Amino acid sequence: MTNPSERQITGNTRIFGIVADPIYHVKTPQVMNANFARLGIDAVLIPIHVKPEGLAAVVAGLASMENFGGLIATVPHKPEIINLCDEVTGEARHIGAVNCIRRDPDGRMVGAMLDGTGFVEALKTVTGFDPQGKSAFVAGAGGAASAIAFALAKAGVTRLTIANRTEAKAQELSARIRAVYPAITISTDATTVADHELVANGTSLGMKETDAPPVDFDQLHADQVVGDAIMQPEMTPLLRAAQARGCRIQLGKPMLECQIELMIRHFNILPQ
Ligand SMILES: NC(=O)c1ccc[n+]([C@@H]2O[C@H](COP(=O)([O-])OP(=O)(O)OC[C@H]3O[C@@H](n4cnc5c(N)ncnc54)[C@H](OP(=O)(O)O)[C@@H]3O)[C@@H](O)[C@H]2O)c1
Structure with missing residues (x-):
């Protein structure tokens, strides 16, 4: 050291x-x-x-x-x-x-x-949530959301909903995941937030206080884990709403922190 x-x-x-x-x-x-x-x-x-x-x-x-x-x-x-x-x-x-x-x-x-793996690693270490055999709702179909959705699929979710403003992008991402993980039930129905054990925000909605909610906050309930990729602000409106309803929450920063370790491993520079 x-x-x-x-x-x-x-x-x-x-x-x-x-x-x-x-x-x-x-x-x-x-x-x-x-x-x-x-x-x-x-x-x-x-x-x-x-x-x-x-x-x-x-x-x-x-x-x-x-x-x-x-x-x-x-x-x-x-x-x-x-x-x-x-x-x-x-x-x-x-x-x-x-x-x-x-x-x-x-x-x-x-x-x-490594974005998505960072999210899943953070989920496991911060909230204790293991995606294996669970259901997940991912808001977004851009870079972060795609990485999170693929990492959740790899980590063993059995049911996945991908909801995005531009529905065609959600459909296209669903098709790509289905091609690699055919056993997962995948939907793009944005109204089913309450039916999932994990809710993840991979959109940029929440960076500004005035942003529209990335998911319907009224559907959040205490049995869920809610994670956000956004790092600034730390507590997004989604995370505040989730915390108020008793959900376990995961901030955006641990997603990046977990990636640092994964990056050092990918660089192959850890001292022997
Ligand atoms: N914590 C981390 O390690 C980490 C890593 C990567 C990214 N992030 C964060 O993740 C967030 C997303 O980044 P990204 O790279 O994935 O961005 P991106 O590829 O541009 O994707 C943005 C997503 O947000 C949606 N969106 C944007 N404005 C919207 C609006 N007004 N209404 C509804 N949906 C809207 C987009 O929907 P459309 O497809 O309809 O446009 C798209 O799904 C950023 O806050 C970024 O900082 C965090």
């Missing part, structure tokens, strides 16, 4: 990065660098501000850097960067996005999508 203030970047330090546009809001450099120090890993993660039109050139450049270890991708790059990887995990291919890329010693870029 190293005191972060005593860490020095030397000629041996491996470089990692996070690509985003804009970049100012990212918290990963602080969190990841603290973890590198805690785990005694000689590495540094830096913010890399790149616009969509520059992404391919940046990734090609990083792949040719011998001391580059890997890359985290966030908005808006997660769907595009998958096409710049040499190899991606099966889960990332199903979801159609990548948020963590390891650079192997031969320069190959290996992508994974």
Whole structure:
């Protein structure tokens, strides 16, 4: 373990990065660098501000850097960067996005999508909820919701509802999940919130106080676990409504915190 203030970047330090546009809001450099120090890993993660039109050139450049270890991708790059990887995990291919890329010693870029696994890991550790054999309602069909829905399917839910403003996107996501997990009963009926053991918000509704509710709050009840992907604010209107009805709740931050460990594992840099 190293005191972060005593860490020095030397000629041996491996470089990692996070690509985003804009970049100012990212918290990963602080969190990841603290973890590198805690785990005694000689590495540094830096913010890399790149616009969509520059992404391919940046990734090609990083792949040719011998001391580059890997890359985290966030908005808006997660769907595009998958096409710049040499190899991606099966889960990332199903979801159609990548948020963590390891650079192997031969320069190959290996992508994974860890958003959804982070959500499920956080569920298990924070609320004690194991999706195996349970039913889940996922609001949204964008990047976060797709990752959460696929991770819940992988974790063993038997019934899944995907509800989205743009119904066609919910149908399309349902079809993709059904193709991989044919045994799961999947619906897109937004009116069935009360019939599920887990309610997850993967939409951006709740970032502003004035946003419409992502699900019908009146259907929440104390037997449910309710999770939100949104990190800012910490307590979204959904989580406040769920808490008021006696539900167990999961904030957005643990979803990211659990991913940090998964990212370090994907980077393959844990000391032996
Ligand atoms: N905690 C974490 O680790 C983590 C990781 C990833 C993302 N997130 C958070 O998850 C949230 C979603 O991000 P994302 O990347 O998935 O975004 P995205 O791909 O743009 O998807 C946005 C989703 O929200 C829905 N939506 C947006 N505005 C809406 C409105 N006015 N009414 C109804 N539905 C609306 C969209 O529906 P349509 O399809 O109809 O447009 C879509 O389903 C963000 O708050 C993000 O910060 C958190």
